[in-house]
Amino acid sequence: MKRPSGKTFAVGLDLGGTKILAAVFDGRNRLLAREKKSTKPDLGPGAVLGRIAECVNEALAVSAVPHTAVCAIGVGVPGMVDTRSGIVRVAPNLRWKDFPFGKLLSARLHIPVVVVNDVQAGTTAVQHLGAGRKLRDFVCMFVGTGIGGGIVIGGQQYRGSAGMGGEIGHMTVIASGGPKCGCGNRGCLEAVASRGAIVRRVIEEMADGRKSVVHDMCDGDPRRIRSRIIAEAYLEGDKLVREIIDDACDYIGIGAANLINVLNPQAVILGGGLIEALGDKMLPHIRKSAWAHVIGATDERVKIVDSGLGDDAGVLGGALVARTLAK
Numbered sequence: 001m002k003r004p005s006g007k008t009f010a011v012g013l014d015l016g017g018t019k020i021l022a023a024v025f026d027g028r029n030r031l032l033a034r035e036k037k038s039t040k041p042d043l044g045p046g047a048v049l050g051r052i053a054e055c056v057n058e059a060l061a062v063s064a065v066p067h068t069a070v071c072a073i074g075v076g077v078p079g080m081v082d083t084r085s086g087i088v089r090v091a092p093n094l095r096w097k098d099f100p101f102g103k104l105l106s107a108r109l110h111i112p113v114v115v116v117n118d119v120q121a122g123t124t125a126v127q128h129l130g131a132g133r134k135l136r137d138f139v140c141m142f143v144g145t146g147i148g149g150g151i152v153i154g155g156q157q158y159r160g161s162a163g164m165g166g167e168i169g170h171m172t173v174i175a176s177g178g179p180k181c182g183c184g185n186r187g188c189l190e191a192v193a194s195r196g197a198i199v200r201r202v203i204e205e206m207a208d209g210r211k212s213v214v215h216d217m218c219d220g221d222p223r224r225i226r227s228r229i230i231a232e233a234y235l236e237g238d239k240l241v242r243e244i245i246d247d248a249c250d251y252i253g254i255g256a257a258n259l260i261n262v263l264n265p266q267a268v269i270l271g272g273g274l275i276e277a278l279g280d281k282m283l284p285h286i287r288k289s290a291w292a293h294v295i296g297a298t299d300e301r302v303k304i305v306d307s308g309l310g311d312d313a314g315v316l317g318g319a320l321v322a323r324t325l326a327k
């Protein structure tokens with residue numbers, strides 16, 4: 001396949017603790033190819049870097065785009081990053097600390113690399129190409145392994161005085177005695193409504209003798225439980241999973257209501273693995289729960305909708321920041 005010359009292409013990379021997703025986009029942000037690899041953080045940062053480079057190389061090969069035609073690679077990392085230097089300060093899921101990721105990946109691939117936080121990348125995609133593209137004030141809630149949030153005010157992403165704003169997963173939704181959260185507190189939204197929390201509760205209840213189709217679906221190995229398995233069990237009518245997802249929806253609704261009452265956004269936009277897998281089932285329940293806590297709630301006042309980007313929000317956001325931030 002013949003491609004036009006010039007650096008018109010961008011690569012978006014969504015780096016998670018479990019999987020690496022790389023995608024190549026043309027100048028009009030159309031997806032040409034996407035490749036996936038497991039992350040394997042246990043092998044160490046050097047090995048993960050190698051897997052990321054392989055994943056990018058494979059995506060470029062499939063799309064027949066030469067390295068020289070790529071303006072930049074934009075990577076969304078689950079942690080605190082210094083975008084100017086490309087250093088990942090802390091990424092707990094990857095076990096990285098002060099890792100000069102941007103520089104190393106760029107040296108390996110001979111393409112400029114832009115490193116941002118993964119939620120920032122997802123919010124950028126929602127803002128420019130997803131459900132937020134005609135809005136100036138909205139909040140994104142990404143429900144996956146954890147719960148991340150992006151706040152857009154007056155068309156700008158809000159990050160707070162020290163760049164740590166938008167940590168909506170750590171708002172307290174259970175006043176006392178709630179489950180422990182990865183942040184060290186108890187009763188955070190993430191500790192009761194993320195995919196991680198849902199999976200933990202399914203495992204605990206099964207260990208207590210509750211029956212669930214999840215047991216067979218993961219071949220008895222809880223480490224293999226993904227959003228898709230939870231979604232399949234829900235759709236099959238599994239009683240345990242339905243109960244736990246319904247509880248999660250109640251809490252996500254409470255979280256959305258708190259954000260709506262404080263920020264008066266035009267919309268709350270939901271994304272992330274669990275919403276991609278089960279959004280049409282979860283959204284009505286989330287809205288119902290939210291309306292019970294929002295002042296003067298009506299559908300006209302504020303919309304609660306899904307991102308409209310499916311699984312591609314992360315890679316698309318990476319490609320968008322690659323274009324805007326690469327020098």
Ligand SMILES: [Zn+2]
Nearest residue numbers: 170181183188
């Ligand atoms: Zn927390």
